[in-house]
Amino acid sequence: MRSHSYGDVLSRKRKRTVPEVEAEPGLVVEDPGSGFCGAVVRIEHGNVVLEDRHGAERVFPLSLAGFLLEGKPVTLVPVRRRETGPATSASGSVHAGPVRARTARDSRIWVEGTHDAELIERVWGHDLRVEGVVVEPLGGVDDLAADIANFGTGPGRRLGVLVDHLVDGSKESRIVDAIADENVLVTGHPYVDIWQAVKPEAVGIMAWPEVPRGVPWKDGVCQALGWGEPADGWRRVLASVSSFRDLETPLIGSVERLIDFVTEPDQDHA
DSSP: OHHHHHHHHHHHHHOOOOOEEEOOTTOEEEETTTTEEEEEEEEETTEEEEEOTTSOEEEEETTOEEEEETTEEEEEEOOOOOOSSSOBOTTSSBOOOSOOOOOOOSOEEEESSHHHHHHHHHHHHHHHHHHTOEEEEOSOSTTHHHHHHHHOOBTTBOEEEEETTOOTTSHHHHHHHTOOOTTEEEEEOSOSSGGGGBOHHHHTOSSOOOOOTTSOHHHHHHHHHTOOSHHHHHHHHHHTOOSGGGBOHHHHHHHHHHHHHHTOTTGGGO
């Protein structure tokens, strides 16, 4: 009897508990039974939806123990609500709650492409709706001076422009240096593409890969990381961002300056 009891004690001691991990959007896990590997997209009806690098989605029971995270078994659980003070938006500002967006201002924020606009919406969308600020993609800044002239700036009609790869000696810096309008503020970040403004650890990589000269940056990144096409890669990058903490500081500062500029008091009534 003692031997049997002792054996039971050892058995219980050896039994491992599978750690619980919150199913944060962008978390990459694998279902060992099917071999399906994908990033968490959302939680719905007690299930977790995973999306693989080809954009295919599959649904698994959230309570299923044995997902693999970096090769180790885990149990996914819903993200726990954390209430440590006033609710904040993804940008870190105090959340105004379910308010109706104000009428759009005449002032605008311009960004280079749709990915820039989608990323800003993901983090600053609440703030922008409260302030009535519209973000518009330009499709590049080669014709920035002409675009500004066509827009027609003035008191109460300001422009904030976010420029990618705004570093000394770049083509972008020469374009920006030619702009002289007190109702226009141009800010930027040093990254080749807005993707790079997302912290590598947020996406689940050690660092953004080096892309050989002459290879389109997004194509080179997706090829190096096995992410499929750029559209697949962008879905993965965007899903990994839940707040400003997932972004690099130069981008955060640049966007905040633009929002402040186009929403300065009395701009609508100047």
